[in-house]
Amino acid sequence: MIGFLTTFGLPLGFIVLAMITGTILERRHFRDIERREKALRHVPVLTTRQYPDAVRVLEARMVSGAVVVSIDHFKRFLAMLRNVFGGEVRSYCSLLDRGRREAILRMKEQWPQAELIVNLRIETSSISQGRRKTIGSTEVLAYGTAIRYADIPRE
Amino acid sequence: MILTNVDHIPGKRIIEHYGLVSGSTVRAKHVGRDLMASLKNIVGGELKGYTELLQDSRRQAVERMVVQAEELGANAVVNVRFSTSSVAQGAAEIYAYGTAVRTED
Numbered sequence: 001m002i003g004f005l006t007t008f009g010l011p012l013g014f015i016v017l018a019m020i021t022g023t024i025l026e027r028r029h030f031r032d033i034e035r036r037e038k039a040l041r042h043v044p045v046l047t048t049r050q051y052p053d054a055v056r057v058l059e060a061r062m063v064s065g066a067v068v069v070s071i072d073h074f075k076r077f078l079a080m081l082r083n084v085f086g087g088e089v090r091s092y093c094s095l096l097d098r099g100r101r102e103a104i105l106r107m108k109e110q111w112p113q114a115e116l117i118v119n120l121r122i123e124t125s126s127i128s129q130g131r132r133k134t135i136g137s138t139e140v141l142a143y144g145t146a147i148r149y150a151d152i153p154r155e
Numbered sequence: 156m157i158l159t160n161v162d163h164i165p166g167k168r169i170i171e172h173y174g175l176v177s178g179s180t181v182r183a184k185h186v187g188r189d190l191m192a193s194l195k196n197i198v199g200g201e202l203k204g205y206t207e208l209l210q211d212s213r214r215q216a217v218e219r220m221v222v223q224a225e226e227l228g229a230n231a232v233v234n235v236r237f238s239t240s241s242v243a244q245g246a247a248e249i250y251a252y253g254t255a256v257r258t259e260d
Contacts, residue, residue, distance in 0.1 A: 014197065017197075017198075018197050018198055018199070021198040022198045022199045022200075025198060025199065025200050026199065026200070029200065029201075049161045049162070051165060056166065057165040057166025057167075058166065059166070060157070060159055060164060060165040060166060060167075061157060061158065061159070062158040062159055062160055062235060064213070064237075066206060066209055066210055066213070067201060067206055068201065068202045068203075068205035068206045068209065069199070069200065069201050069202065070192075070195065070196050070199050070200065070202055071199045072196075072197065072198050072199030072200075073196075073197050073198075073199075075199065095199075102201075118161060118165075119160050119161045121160065121236075123237060123238075123239065125239050137192075137196065137202055137205070139205070139206075139209060139239070141209075141213075141237060141239075143160060143235075143237065144160060145159040145160050145161050145165065147165050147166075150166075
């Protein structure tokens with residue numbers, strides 16, 4: 001009985017614990033992201049290199065933001081099951097969404113006075129977990145050129 | 156030193172090109188950070204130790220690139236790109252490259 005508990009109960013307990021805390025933490029993170037996104041909505045981010053020709057540019061500089069995020073054990077377990085049946089792995093989708101939005105926010109927060117960010121580039125790389133080589137965590141880097149206009153009336 | 160990742164400097168005119176400059180660094184994670192990261196892996200979320208590590212190495216790569224540009228007499232680097240590749244297990248190379256230019260002041 002005790003043997004059974006330690007071989008199956010312990011990993012199962014870990015997964016349940018990870019599911020509860022992981023879900024709470026993720027929800028809190030998404031709420032935080034949404035709040036900060038609202039605060040920085042006035043800074044448009046473009047993936048093109050163009051900016052309005054008519055305005056005079058006061059200053060331009062490169063800004064970047066990066067984050068490493070990982071998913072919890074429960075979602076990793078779900079993804080493992082997904083490997084059997086195939087299809088979209090939703091648990092990884094939310095991980096990458098979290099990472100990208102956080103990286104873009106950090107990039108914007110590096111220079112909040114900017115009026116526009118052009119040529120946004122996003123790079124994603126996975127960090128392997130050594131021997132098992134499972135993709136559990138990912139690094140997202142967002143960078144672009146922030147521009148501040150010279151003669152725009154500021155409120 | 157002005158850095159941009161577009162092929163010009165918004166609001167300024169480029170008067171001279173010096174060609175490619177680059178900087179790189181290879182970093183390994185250390186055991187303490189690894190341990191913390193594996194604990195954090197259970198519940199998921201941001202792995203702050205790794206974020207800092209990668210930020211530090213990226214900063215160093217950029218610094219090396221800037222030093223190279225200064226030696227050439229440039230005062231800006233345009234079209235800066237980053238690339239990350241894992242060299243060996245537990246070590247990553249971070250590479251920054253761009254074109255050194257001189258702008259009118």
